[in-house]
Structure formats: C-alpha cells, structure tokens
Amino acid sequence: MKSNLFQHKHKFELEKGGYLPELEIKYHTAGKLNKDRSNVIWACHALTANSDVFEWWPGLFGKDDFFNPDEYFIISANIIGSCYGSTGPLSINPETDMKYHHDFPEITVKDMVKAHQLLRGNLGIDKIHLLIGGSLGGQQALEWAIQEPEKITNLALIATNARMSPWGIAFNESQRMAISADPSWKEAKDDAGSNGLMAARSIALLSYRNAVTYNTTQSEDDNDLPDTFRVESYQRYQGEKLVKRFNSFSYWNLSKVLDSHNVGRGKRNIRDALRSIKARTIVIGIESDLLFPISEQKFLASYIPNAIYKRISSLYGHDGFLIETEKLAEAFQKFLGKRTIMKLNEVAAWNHLTFGHDRFYLYSIKSS
Numbered sequence: 001m002k003s004n005l006f007q008h009k010h011k012f013e014l015e016k017g018g019y020l021p022e023l024e025i026k027y028h029t030a031g032k033l034n035k036d037r038s039n040v041i042w043a044c045h046a047l048t049a050n051s052d053v054f055e056w057w058p059g060l061f062g063k064d065d066f067f068n069p070d071e072y073f074i075i076s077a078n079i080i081g082s083c084y085g086s087t088g089p090l091s092i093n094p095e096t097d098m099k100y101h102h103d104f105p106e107i108t109v110k111d112m113v114k115a116h117q118l119l120r121g122n123l124g125i126d127k128i129h130l131l132i133g134g135s136l137g138g139q140q141a142l143e144w145a146i147q148e149p150e151k152i153t154n155l156a157l158i159a160t161n162a163r164m165s166p167w168g169i170a171f172n173e174s175q176r177m178a179i180s181a182d183p184s185w186k187e188a189k190d191d192a193g194s195n196g197l198m199a200a201r202s203i204a205l206l207s208y209r210n211a212v213t214y215n216t217t218q219s220e221d222d223n224d225l226p227d228t229f230r231v232e233s234y235q236r237y238q239g240e241k242l243v244k245r246f247n248s249f250s251y252w253n254l255s256k257v258l259d260s261h262n263v264g265r266g267k268r269n270i271r272d273a274l275r276s277i278k279a280r281t282i283v284i285g286i287e288s289d290l291l292f293p294i295s296e297q298k299f300l301a302s303y304i305p306n307a308i309y310k311r312i313s314s315l316y317g318h319d320g321f322l323i324e325t326e327k328l329a330e331a332f333q334k335f336l337g338k339r340t341i342m343k344l345n346e347v348a349a350w351n352h353l354t355f356g357h358d359r360f361y362l363y364s365i366k367s368s
Helices: 109-122 136-147 166-180 194-208 211-217 230-245 248-260 270-275 294-303 317-323 325-336 345-351
Strands: 002-008 023-030 040-044 073-077 128-134 152-158 280-286 308-312
Touching: 002 109, 023 109, 040 109, 040 136, 073 109, 109 136, 109 248, 128 136, 136 152, 136 248, 152 325, 166 194, 166 248, 194 230, 194 248, 194 317, 270 294, 280 294, 280 317, 280 325, 294 308, 308 325, 317 325
Parallel strands: 040 073, 040 128, 128 152, 152 280, 280 308
Antiparallel strands: 002 023, 023 073
C-alpha cells in the first residue's frame, strides 16, 4: 500500500468542546479508482492498528485476497489519537510548540469519523462502495453510515455494537487504572506509564480471548511444576511487545474513545439512529466473543433496515474478527455477490498460527 499524509490547517472542533489547532491524517491506499469511482473499499481499523490494512488484515485484504487492489481502490486511514502518523498525544501542539502528552483533548468516535469525512472530501470520493470495520473500526463505520447515509453503498460491521457496554467500559477503566498506577504516568515523557501499559495490555488480552482460547493454546505439556508457567510468559511478552510499538497516552485516549461510543447521542434514540442507515448491511458476530457478545450484533441487525446477520464460530473470541478471514470472505462473497475465486488455503493456515490483535506483529501460538 502507498503511504500518504492529509493535512488540515484549520481548527478542528471536537464533540466534547475542545479542539485541535490543526489536523494530520496518515492514510494508505492501494489500487486505482475506476472510471465511475464506484470501487472504493474503506477499511476502519481497531484500537492499536495502523492505516496499512494489508498488514493487519491479510487473508481478507491483499494482492491475492478477497479485497484486492486489482479490483478495488482500497483506503485505510489512521485514527486521530493514535501514534501511527495521525495527530495524537505525541504530536506537536502548534500553539505551544510542545507535545500534547497529558493535554491532548478528549476525542470520541464521532470526531474520528468527522476527520475521515474531511479526508474523503479531500480525495474527491463521493461514494464508498463498501465501508468495513471490526471492533472500534466497526463503531466508526456504523457512526459514519448514520451520519452520511447517502455516501455508503454497502456496510460491513464485525464484532461491534451500537453503544459501548458497561462490561466493555469496565475493562477499559481497569486498563487505565493499571496505567495510572505506574508512578511514571504523571511525567510528560513519551515513555511515561510504560509498565502500566504492559499491565493494561495483559488485562485487554483476557477480553480479546476467552477461557477456551487460553486453555487450548497456553496449557502445559506435562505434569511437572514449571518455574514459569507458559501463560505467564505469554502475557508478559505481549505487554512488552505493545510497549515497543505504542504509548500509554494514545492507549489511554483511545480507550476513552471506545467508552464514548453511542450512536444515539444527539439522536432521538439508538433504534432510530440505526433505522436511518441506507446502506446494504451485513452484521457479523463471533460466537465466542466476550467483549462484544453476539447479542450486540443481533441488536444492530434487528434495527438496521434489511440488514443480514451472520454468526461465525471461532476459538479465538473477539480476535476472531482478525483471524477468521476465510469465513469472513465466504460471508462477503455471498453478501456482495462476488464470483472471484480466492486463494485462501495458505493464508487460512497461517492465520490459525497467529493471534488476532498480535498478528500485526507475527507471534505464533506454537512459540508462546
């Protein structure tokens, strides 16, 4: 994919009353627009991913995958508040010439969508053939389809919801408590709260998976008492790995973004907001998902007009939305009526050796 940077040199007003003096959005594209500009696939990413969808969703997006650049113009943009090129807590505030750190203003899902709508307009894209996202990415896609119903032709919502649940917010608050318990979190340094971030990631992993996942992939091979349990090493390894590629400030702010999600805010109610969607919609739930249980996807499908609901079985819980690409491709093939023969065998086998939110960084179950 080709890396690009969109710069908005104007004040960007935020839903909660703050603002960003200016805005930058890192985004990636692949493929070419066709003559009638009707082949746009826009992928919204989840919490700690970047804008290169080919990296974190292989098997679904790629040269030989279902969504390929030979057929589609593929766009994925980094969310504001992140640390992969869009304006975030480690960006320079042009009003102070210092990094934002703790002073980064509070943002919401609606702000993320507003930023990407600016990018869409700058690119001259009037219609999105398919808007797709899972988890936080699905929350963005859903909000966008409500705000601009005429712009979205097809909508794919995976492992997401209409409003963040108290259960999900509790996980997020527990992670923020872990970060704030790190004494260094109070410091205005890029690596502040790193030990707390490691603990937060360990908490998050429990919500991304489930007991069956851990008992299947992290069990001991014998009956001896080990000095360190396999799963202990796994949790620490994943925490350390996140610290190397992310920062506590972005993680803190983006967890708050998840909490903010409520498509009914500013509308009469959630049901009416969902009824305003005009896109052909498929809603996909992962039956073993603890964080976004399938009841939440069934709710979406019951109020979005003529939506199709599809349940996918997976060992991997919430992370199934990143791993079960073969099952997702089959669902999209039926939904979109696409007849392309997909080369999925090798990719599917590789997917089952890696772990969802960690697949972006290639960690095999066998080495855990």
